[in-house]
Amino acid sequence: MYTYVHMNILHLDIDAFFASVEQRDDPTLRGRPVAVGTGVVASCSYEARCFGVRTAMRLSEARKRCPSLLILPGDYRRYEQAGRHVLAICNDVVDRVEVSALDDLYLLLPVETNEAIRLGETLREQVGEEVKLSVSLGIGINKLVASVATQEAKNRRLETYGGNLRSWIYQDRPLPPSPVVGVDPGREREYLAPWPVDILPGIGHATLRKLEPLRLNTVDDLAQKPRALLCGLLGKQGDRLLRFAQGIDDRPVESAKNQTSIGRRASFDPPVSNREFLLALTSHLVDRATSWLRLKGQHTRGLKLFMRYGDQQTGEGHASIPQSTDDETLLRKTAQDLLTRNYKRRLPLRLLGIELAPLQLAVNEPLLFPDPLASRIQELATCKDNIRERFGFTSLQNASSLLLDKSLAKDRENYRFRTPCLSR
CATH class of the missing domain: 1.10.150.20 (5' to 3' exonuclease, C-terminal subdomain)
Incomplete structure (x- = not known):
């Protein structure tokens, strides 16, 4: 006899992610207003929110609202480690987890709403104990309802302070966890x-x-x-x-195994209009994305470039690849051509990104007449990946992206752009 199994989606959001990691790792920051970012606020602590500081706010405005604000440039490596730890915990609980961003996960739960809430409470406690970060959780029959329920959980957490968040924090009392909010099917x-x-x-x-x-x-x-x-x-x-x-959302929960695209982007403030710099940045983003393709054994058949101008308007371009590939030289030229053709407005850019899609498993079929040059290019790419694995990604750069060295600081793994980006 067939038994219907109800499916719920749990949305997990790490609270004040970047700022919380900084406060976790540096006890002197706890209880103090903290913001992460160097042009705009990428993340801010609850202490900073007491003064009206918000994500995406210009730091100049944030300083006016909170003169005692501590501003940190951010360290993506530590944020990635924390995000991966949370992801590992989720993967131990369910079979399908979608990573929307480092601090933003969707879990597919084959249980009723009440059981899903109990599972969410257990998950929240486990993340708190192992990763030392707080999370907000919402549950619904689809992604949209689950994410809105998460927002309600955050709002209800603030309501527990009796409307006086600043007083609660200044009493040096630990912030209570967010409730797990579940929405019953049909509502x-x-x-x-x-x-x-x-x-x-x-x-x-x-x-x-x-x-x-x-x-x-x-x-x-x-x-x-x-x-x-x-x-x-x-x-x-x-x-x-x-x-x-109307409450209808058919978007599925897609695990990493079913990932259909990979994107890399960088944001900066003030906006940038230097075309040579933007071409070099495009090369760097493609280099990082193709490195991921090779690591995962994937090829792509398309490339999309997207831009956000200083006035918040957007632009994009797309190119199809005749044969699936992970060839960074081909993809780099394609991306730079898209930038040249589509960057038409006389305004600087605030964000530049690329996306490779659709993805498919790389299949290396034996050729009757192998191409020696193609084999050498593949060997060179493997050698580059091995060097970067040992010494860091920035230990080896393509000549087309070296211009970035003149204007950006870098660490072992990446350049330090103006604002850390959750989607890398």
């Missing part, structure tokens, strides 16, 4: 209805401006609009947002 639309409309993924400043004529305040306001009206304003995105507003 998706009802649960999302009162939330602000910008809680939905894909609604940023640009989309909000387009929606201004509709005077939308809540998700329910959006859910009641005709599909034709939204598609007329936003195109295909209108249909997607309407489905989200």
Whole structure:
């Protein structure tokens, strides 16, 4: 007899990730307002939030709000180690975990909501004991509801302070953990209805401006609009947002084994307009991404380049690769050509990134007439990977990215960009 097994999705978010790692590793920072970043705030502690400091805020504004703010440049290696430790704990609990970002995970749970909540509480305690970091957890039948439930968990954690977070912290009392918030199946639309409309993924400043004529305040306001009206304003995105507003989200939880893309990006403040620097940065990002491809035994058949300008507008370009490859020379030239063709506006860039997709397993079929040059290129790539594994990624650089040495500091593994990036 067939028995239906209900599936839930648990969303895990590490609280104030970068700042929490800094406070964990340096006891003198505990109880003090801390921000990580060198142009904008990449992460800030709860102590800093008492003064109104927020993620993505310019550091100049953050200093005005909190004169005692301690600003740290960040250390991605330690953040990655902490993120991998949390991921390892999650992988011990369930079979399928999707890494959305270092501090942002989705777990597929084949259990009912109440059992999922109990499992989440156990997971929260284990992360606290082993990694010494706090996490917020939300549970729902799909990714959207689970992530919004996580936001509710964070909000309810703050409510436990009686509205006086600063007083709680200054009494040197440990912050209580967030509750695990679960949403029962069938309540998706009802649960999302009162939330602000910008809680939905894909609604940023640009989309909000387009929606201004509709005077939308809540998700329910959006859910009641005709599909034709939204598609007329936003195109295909209108249909997607309407489905989200109605509580419908078909995005699957994809484990690393099923990863279909790999991206690398860098953000900087102030924005950069030097084209030679941007071409060198593109080369570096491709080099890092192709190194990952070889490590995982993957090839790609496409490359996407995306940009964010100083005025927050975006641009992108895409190229298909005729035959799946991990050839960094080919991919580097493709990416640099995309940058040259698509960087048209006379504005500096705040973010530059590349994405390789779709991915597929590398299959090295024996050739009737092997190409000696291709074999030597593959051997050279393997040799480079071995050197970097032993001495660090920046121990060996392509000539096309050496220009970065003139303007960026670097450590053993990477250049130090203006702001640490969760997605590397």
